[in-house]
Amino acid sequence: MIEETRKKTFLGFDFSTQRLKAVVIGEDYIVKQEADVEFDNDLPEFRTFGGVVRGECGEVTAPPLLWVKALDMVLDKLIVAGVDFATIEALSGAAQQHGSVWWAKGSESKLGNLSPDEFLHTQLATGFVTNSPVWMDSSTSADCRALEEAVGGPEELANITGSRAYERFTGPQIRKMFRTKPRAYQAAERISLISSFACSLFLGRYAPIDLSDGSGMNLLDIHTKKWCEKALKACGDETLENKLGTPVPTSTILGNISPYFVQRYGFKSDCKVVAFTGDNCSALAGLRLRSGWVGLSLGTSDTLLLGLSAPAAPPAGHVLVGPTAEAPYMALLCFANGSLTRQNHRDRLVGASWDAFSELLRATVRGNMGYMGIYYDTAEIVPRAGPGQWVQEGSGRRAERPAKQFEARALLEGQALARRAHAEDMHFALDSSSRLIATGGASVNKELLQIFADVFNTPVYVLEQHANAALLGAAIRAAEVWSSEAGVKLSGSEPTLTPVATPYPDSEKIYTPMLTRYRQMIENIPKLQ
Known part of the structure; x- marks a missing residue:
């Protein structure tokens, strides 16, 4: 093996509204390969326009299986671009903020037992109970006002969670689901943000919500960095905290990559998966x-x-x-x-x-x-x-x-x-x-x-490195968290x-x-x- 192929690389993803993008950077943080999938053009069978499906009364959703199939496609495009997955030490990702993914019961078992001979999207076709409300949805005004009232008003909610109630935020979206589609709410084994959903695909189990993206939900107390009990009670029942899981710091290494990716694409078995986060949070990084x-x-x-x-x-x-x-x-x-x-x-x-x-x-x-x-x-x-x-x-x-x-x-x-x-x-x-x-x-x-x-x-x-700060931020976070954990200084760590x-x-x-x-x-x- 020549020296160049042994150099460390890092992989980042951005599950944005209209496309899925991927980038590989080297130890110097210089971009080596890129690939993307545009949802409307490359996946017309999902009938999206601008990456979403518009309903009545301000409802805007996206099918989570769209994002899964896009991942199958972008990984194949990375292979064509010449990516050697065996050199990737760590990966992370960004995603459009405020969208929620509702996993069906038994989906975590499916994630942990994927066959490397089949695509992800064929194995997770029944993994979700409903389409995902996304950040463009404006159908929850009544739920916003109810949430604010439950915690003592908009100023108090902003003081606790960092924002007054907004229609696109996940807390009001969960409340609406609990109120209008109780069977879907009860059927959900786990509620992820789009970022933690995407991370779950690589981890082979439900990934926790990270604190940074989680603080854009109107549910997290940004001071204690725990779920706000009043907000949880206003948006769901006693099962909501378990459905959300315990949030973790954004710089957390959640574990090694799922065996599925090792066997199908040749990733290293000890490739680290760093918590995914929201696109704006990733852009700051x-x-x-x-x-x-x-x-x-x-x-x-x-x-x-x-x-x-x-x-x-x-x-x-x-x-x-x-x-x-x-x-x-x-x-x-x-x-x-x-x-x-x-x-x-x-x-x-x-x-x-x-x-x-x-x-x-x-x-x-x-x-x-x-x-x-x-x-x-x-x-x-x-x-x-x-x-x-x-x-x-x-x-x-x-x-x-x-x-x-x-x-x-x-x-x-x-x-x-x-x-x-x-x-x-x-x-x-x-x-x-x-x-x-x-x-x-x-x-x-x-x-x-x-x-x-x-x-x-x-x-x-x-x-200088890249115009897409959120995408580059995903790869940089993978590199910097891995670097800190491994005690190895990378040449590109200075911007x-x-x-x-x-x-x-x-x-x-x-x-x-x-x-x-x-x-x-x-x-x-x-x-x-």
């Missing part, structure tokens, strides 16, 4: 965020990931148990109006050209001559508000017909100001060691990143960051007053109840 750093994901929606040293009751957004020792807690702020809103107004102002939009920005100055704008093309999450557009002049009067260049900068500065203001509401403090780590499709836009650097008065960096934007010296002087104006503007915006 992938960005290698430290306390005081900000992960800035610029996608269809924009997401801020903040490493925190202690939990705080969030007025908006969420506080989760952190996936790494460097950030024992993490704050998550999701802004619905992100890149799609930026693109819509680019099209309106200059047509389908970012270069032309950048020309507008270069025709303005930082601070935008006092013009400020808030643009919600869709209902906003942080703060909760309906669609609308509000633009002011420096005097505070409504700007009736601002020039295109002022609108362009007002849009981007307004978004950046919102991100900073709501981060500060989570008790996040910037200092000389702070930095923004940008990822996502819009992270290639230098003008946008410069605006974020100025508004936050903090340098912006991009991570490779590239600086892309540095704030101007007078940025704080310009934007601190604008933060105050932003807070005043949102006070007068109609709120969604």
Whole structure:
């Protein structure tokens, strides 16, 4: 065997909404091979659109067998890509948050007795009692209000679990199942998150829910790191705690890989399975965020990931148990109006050209001559508000017909100001060691990143290794947990960051007053109840 084939590698998975992705990294954390399966196109027999099945009254689900069959396919694609599974020391994964998987009785026995001669999906075809509610489901408003009332109100629920009740969260979803489909609830031997379900496939038994993903359920006390008894009682019966199992730290090695994968694919028998977690939690690990750093994901929606040293009751957004020792807690702020809103107004102002939009920005100055704008093309999450557009002049009067260049900068500065203001509401403090780590499709836009650097008065960096922080984070967590357990330092353990934007010296002087104006503007915006 040549030396190259003996080098250690690590495997990560991302069970996202629309596809399953896999990546293999080396000891230097450089990507060696990748593969993916797109659910709609590659698995048309499940009749999904955008990876989900939409029902009535806001119900959105996905068949768990879809994800199992996708795993069969992606492993075969990794073989074609040249992956030598015998070199993989550890694996882990990420998954879309807030989805739940309802295992049928006897499924754990099936997981432990899989035949290597057959696909996973043929052996687990009867393993689930119902389709899985996913994060897009909005059918549990009544259950959210009931859960909040049971624990003493939305503020008390946020203080205990890190979030007020949200329709997509697993606690309200379980309550709805208990209330409307009691036979399915009783028939479930185990309730997994999508992350712990995926981990179970590799472990050959039910994997525990990890604390980081588990704290996005409205059921976990983020202070004691145990299930909240009041929340459990509000969402199910006395069997619910057993159905969920005992949560574990995200950095836990749960055991060796199932013999099925050793015999069918040639994995090492001692390949370690590290607890899987949610995609946002995995992205924080992938960005290698430290306390005081900000992960800035610029996608269809924009997401801020903040490493925190202690939990705080969030007025908006969420506080989760952190996936790494460097950030024992993490704050998550999701802004619905992100890149799609930026693109819509680019099209309106200059047509389908970012270069032309950048020309507008270069025709303005930082601070935008006092013009400020808030643009919600869709209902906003942080703060909760309906669609609308509000633009002011420096005097505070409504700007009736601002020039295109002022609108362009007002849009981007307004978004950046919102991100900073709501981060500060989570008790996040910037200092000389702070930095923004940008990822996502819009992270290639230098003008946008410069605006974020100025508004936050903090340098912006991009991570060189991979654009998908959640996927890379899964492989990195596998490597780092294995490294810590084995006492072996890996050459890629220090992140490779590239600086892309540095704030101007007078940025704080310009934007601190604008933060105050932003807070005043949102006070007068109609709120969604």
